[in-house]
Each structure stands twice: as structure tokens, then as C-alpha cells.
Amino acid sequence: MKWRPIIAGGLACAAVAGVALWVVHANPVGHWLEVHTGTVNEPGPYYGFWSGFGSDLTEFAVIGTIATGVYQLVKKYNCHYPGCWRVGNHQAAGGQFSLCYRHHPDYQGKKPNAELIQRLHREHLERQAAIHGKLNEIHQRLMTKPAAADRAAAPAAPAAPAASAAPSASSGNAQAGPGAPDGPSTQRGT
Numbered sequence: 001m002k003w004r005p006i007i008a009g010g011l012a013c014a015a016v017a018g019v020a021l022w023v024v025h026a027n028p029v030g031h032w033l034e035v036h037t038g039t040v041n042e043p044g045p046y047y048g049f050w051s052g053f054g055s056d057l058t059e060f061a062v063i064g065t066i067a068t069g070v071y072q073l074v075k076k077y078n079c080h081y082p083g084c085w086r087v088g089n090h091q092a093a094g095g096q097f098s099l100c101y102r103h104h105p106d107y108q109g110k111k112p113n114a115e116l117i118q119r120l121h122r123e124h125l126e127r128q129a130a131i132h133g134k135l136n137e138i139h140q141r142l143m144t145k146p147a148a149a150d151r152a153a154a155p156a157a158p159a160a161p162a163a164s165a166a167p168s169a170s171s172g173n174a175q176a177g178p179g180a181p182d183g184p185s186t187q188r189g190t
């Protein structure tokens with residue numbers, strides 16, 4: 001049962017009925033509106049409201065907008081650990097989480113000191129170098145023997161991750177292009 005269209009339809013019907021009632025009873029409704037918004041009988045019973053509290057309604061809207069903005073900012077920048085109110089500007093899991101130093105798994109509950117920063121930076125560089133080295137290796141393999149991967153089924157097994165990783169590694173390369181789609185197709189055939 002889909003409730004959303006039913007509710008939307010009901011609201012639309014109610015709106016139409018309201019407009020129809022307003023049109024049929026144009027005079028009393030119009031008069032009621034005029035009195036309650038203070039457009040006739042200006043010093044009437046609603047004068048005090050519209051010159052006092054009622055004149056601040058727009059300011060409440062502004063305050064509400066600001067409050068919503070602040071709430072969104074807090075939601076964006078606070079630590080994603082449940083119930084934590086610190087500012088979380090340390091990325092974890094490749095940017096999925098913004099965590100404070102206390103909840104980031106790399107820092108183990110302590111503020112990162114110089115030694116930890118050095119170590120993490122070094123590890124990051126080593127990881128990057130390893131990834132690039134691997135990609136280069138795959139690229140070289142694809143460039144030198146694209147035909148060998150087609151002919152033999154046995155070497156295709158170690159070449160499988162190479163074939164799947166190849167498009168990102170050699171996307172701009174016209175020569176590696178034909179070699180990359182061939183790898184998975186032979187893989188699937190065997």
C-alpha cells in the first residue's frame with residue numbers, strides 16, 4: 001500500500017475544497033481575512049497584534065532559517081561518533097566519517113603528536129608509492145604482452161585483477177585500450 005500518493009491526493013482535494021468554499025462564501029471569508037489581518041478597521045482588535053507581536057513574525061522566520069543553518073553546520077562538522085560533540089575534522093574510511101582526534105582509530109584516543117604525524121605521513125607515502133608501483137607494473141604487463149593473455153587461459157588468472165584495474169590506470173592510453181576489454185572476456189569464457 002502506497003500511502004504517499006493517497007496523502008498527496010487527500011491534501012490536494014482538501015485544498016480544492018477550501019478554495020471552492022472560499023469562492024462560494026467570498027464575502028464573509030474576505031471580510032474575516034480583512035479583519036484578522038488588520039486591513040480594515042485598522043485600529044480594531046488586531047491592531048495591537050500586527051503592530052506588536054505580529055510584526056515580528058518575519059524575524060522569527062529569519063531566526064528559524066539561521067537556526068536551521070547552524071544545525072546543518074553542526075551536523076556537517078561535528079564528530080560522527082555517536083553522542084560526540086567535538087569538531088570532527090579527521091577523515092576516516094576514505095572520507096566516509098569525520099571524526100575527532102579522540103575517536104579516530106589512527107590516534108587511539110590521544111591528540112596526534114609529532115611522532116605520530118611523521119609516522120602516518122610516512123606510511124601514507126609508502127602506500128601511495130606501492131599503489132603506483134603496482135599500477136605501473138600492471139600497465140607494463142598489459143603493454144608488453146597483450147596477446148599472451150588472450151592465448152593462454154592459465155596466465156589469465158593472475159592477470160584478472162590487472163584487467164579490472166587497467167581502465168583506471170591506462171584510461172588515456174589508446175594502445176592498452178584493446179588489451180583491457182580482452183582480459184575479462186577470456187576470463188568469463190573459461
Ligand SMILES: [Zn+2]
Nearest residue numbers: 079084100103
Ligand atoms: Zn568524537
